[in-house]
Structure formats: structure tokens, C-alpha cells
Amino acid sequence: MNMNLKSRIVVCGFICLAITLGLAGISYGNLPRVIGDWEDSNDGWQVDPEALSGTTAKVVRENATSGNYSYKVFANPEWQKAVSRDFSGDANLLADLGRAKQLKVDVTLKAKEWSMGATGWAKAIECIIIRDDKSDWQQIEPATDQKEISWDGSADKTVTVTFDIPPQTPPNLTKGIIILITNYQDVNTAGNFYFDNVRLLGAAEPSQPKEAAKSVEPNKPKEPNKPAKAK
Numbered sequence: 001m002n003m004n005l006k007s008r009i010v011v012c013g014f015i016c017l018a019i020t021l022g023l024a025g026i027s028y029g030n031l032p033r034v035i036g037d038w039e040d041s042n043d044g045w046q047v048d049p050e051a052l053s054g055t056t057a058k059v060v061r062e063n064a065t066s067g068n069y070s071y072k073v074f075a076n077p078e079w080q081k082a083v084s085r086d087f088s089g090d091a092n093l094l095a096d097l098g099r100a101k102q103l104k105v106d107v108t109l110k111a112k113e114w115s116m117g118a119t120g121w122a123k124a125i126e127c128i129i130i131r132d133d134k135s136d137w138q139q140i141e142p143a144t145d146q147k148e149i150s151w152d153g154s155a156d157k158t159v160t161v162t163f164d165i166p167p168q169t170p171p172n173l174t175k176g177i178i179i180l181i182t183n184y185q186d187v188n189t190a191g192n193f194y195f196d197n198v199r200l201l202g203a204a205e206p207s208q209p210k211e212a213a214k215s216v217e218p219n220k221p222k223e224p225n226k227p228a229k230a231k
Ligand SMILES: [Ca+2]
Pocket: 036, 037, 038, 039, 064, 065, 066, 067, 068, 069, 070, 196, 197
């Protein structure tokens, strides 16, 4: 074979491989993906531009559920757009948002910061809002039971809250914003919300063991006088 032709074929081969790898990098998402860990950086999160005055957010080295840092957020009473992250223009993050099936967020509340009073109540989180090419306003309620989300302020609480994300169309998003919504009412003194380990997930995770046990054997009678199993 002509050496010139041979070297051209080799060069073409490399170019084709490079294009294929490049397309692979663009085409495939990277789930699960942590989009809020706040390890020495705000990870692109901010007080939502539409939040009421008095809303604050900062990275702190306390109450982390992943790494050492969390996002300490103070918001006004009642339903509030507190903090948000705008993905617009980030093709990789938009691809992940387009494919994500769930969003999970860890929230910690500290009893020493709050005084609930007689009728006050708080939730670890109220809901999330997704704004993207599909809709400017998708309010998504937690899939987690409200009993796990609500808080009476009597003891510190850390809870992982799950949101099921509806299919986002069109698949190639150009705009994407996630807003965390807080809610508390009638408290004497309000404290902070500590968010951490906000992550997008693909296929749903398996049920928790206790939920699986409930659904598999809902009416199983107790077995009286069963001898203790050897350990
Ligand atoms: Ca963290």
C-alpha cells in the first residue's frame, strides 16, 4: 500500500475515534450527580433572585451530611422561594436534569436555633420548583411522607427528602433552574435550614427495607413463643 494512503487511513481512524469519544461525552449523562455539596464553594447556588429581602445563604462547616460543609439558609416565614441553582448554559448539567428521575436533598434543623411556641410548625422543606424549557413553573411535592418532613422543634432533625422528577421535554434543554422552597409558620424564633448532598438520580432507588417489609407481608400474624434465633 502506498505509504501516503496508509498514513491518511491512520489519521482518519484517529479522527473518527476522537469524534466518537467526543459525542459519547456529550450524549451520556452522569447520574447520580451531586449538584449541591458546598465543599468550600457555593456550587452555583444562591439566594433565589425572587426571594424576599432578609433571606440569607452561606457555606458553613457544620451540619454536613456529605463532606464537611453544608448550605446554611435563613428564609422568611410561610411558603418561600429560598435558594436556587441556575443550570442554563451548562450542557452537561442540563443533560443530567433532562434524564433525572429523582432529586434528593438532605436537610438538618437544629432545635437550639428555634422556638416553636404553642402553635408554630416547620417543615424541613416544602417543595421544589423546576423551571426549564418544558415549563417555567413545575412545582414538585415531596415523595417522602409528610410525617418525616414536618418538625416540632423538640429535637435536632436530619431527613433525606425525595422528589420524583417528571420527564423533562424537550430532551435537549437550554434552560434549567431548581429552587428549594421552605415553609414554617407561627414560630416564636426561626432558625436556619442546613441543606447538603443535593443530588440528581436516574432510575429509582430500591425501597427502604422497612417499606419493602410492609408491602410484602402486610398482615403477617405474630408468631407466639418463637424460640430466639441463634446469633
Ligand atoms: Ca457537603
